[in-house]
Amino acid sequence: MAKLVLLSVGLTGRSHELNVDKTTIGRVEDNTFQIAEASVSSHHCEILLRGSDVMVKDLNSTNGTFINGEKVGESVLKPGQVLRLGQIEMRLEGGAMSAAPAPAHAPAPAAPRAPSAPSPGPGKKPESTMIVQRGVSLNELEQGPRAGGFDTASKAFSKKTNKVNKWFLIGGIVVFALILLVLLYAFSQVKRAL
Numbered sequence: 001m002a003k004l005v006l007l008s009v010g011l012t013g014r015s016h017e018l019n020v021d022k023t024t025i026g027r028v029e030d031n032t033f034q035i036a037e038a039s040v041s042s043h044h045c046e047i048l049l050r051g052s053d054v055m056v057k058d059l060n061s062t063n064g065t066f067i068n069g070e071k072v073g074e075s076v077l078k079p080g081q082v083l084r085l086g087q088i089e090m091r092l093e094g095g096a097m098s099a100a101p102a103p104a105h106a107p108a109p110a111a112p113r114a115p116s117a118p119s120p121g122p123g124k125k126p127e128s129t130m131i132v133q134r135g136v137s138l139n140e141l142e143q144g145p146r147a148g149g150f151d152t153a154s155k156a157f158s159k160k161t162n163k164v165n166k167w168f169l170i171g172g173i174v175v176f177a178l179i180l181l182v183l184l185y186a187f188s189q190v191k192r193a194l
Contacts, residue, residue, distance in 0.1 A: 037088050
């Protein structure tokens with residue numbers, strides 16, 4: 001039996017067996033597999049069993065659905081691959097699927113879209129998905145600097161001089177010289193007196 005095993009800290013070891021044709025995953029209670037974490041959308045994605053294939057279908061989630069780091073809209077998830085929903089990662093484990101195969105001659109009918117969020121009961125505040133900032137992909141790093149990046153040659157990044165510090169330093173040197181002269185004069189007067 002195939003199952004999704006959570007890998008994320010705090011949820012490690014938690015799993016969900018894929019024993020029905022359609023499993024919905026999301027943050028709210030009406031999902032087949034609820035993951036109550038802010039980066040997961042209320043109705044994030046569906047897992048569809050199609051013969052021996054496990055299909056993942058994103059439900060227009062806020063933070064996207066990824067298989068091994070690649071964003072997907074609808075794709076096959078293979079055993080051992082990592083599925084990421086927001087900041088939550090899980091791995092598909094197990095063997096052959098037990099669900100009945102889909103007909104070969106007709107595509108699977110589109111499932112109706114669940115409402116984006118149920119209305120909160122009295123005294124409850126509405127749920128919202130936390131938006132996760134996306135980092136830089138390997139492809140973007142290989143392409144080099146982005147257009148409109150920082151211009152380090154402009155005067156905005158040139159070394160600044162601080163006139164106040166300059167005058168303070170000169171004043172300190174003059175005061176030190178005056179103190180030194182007073183001490184030398186005093187020392188010479190003491191020497192004459194002896």
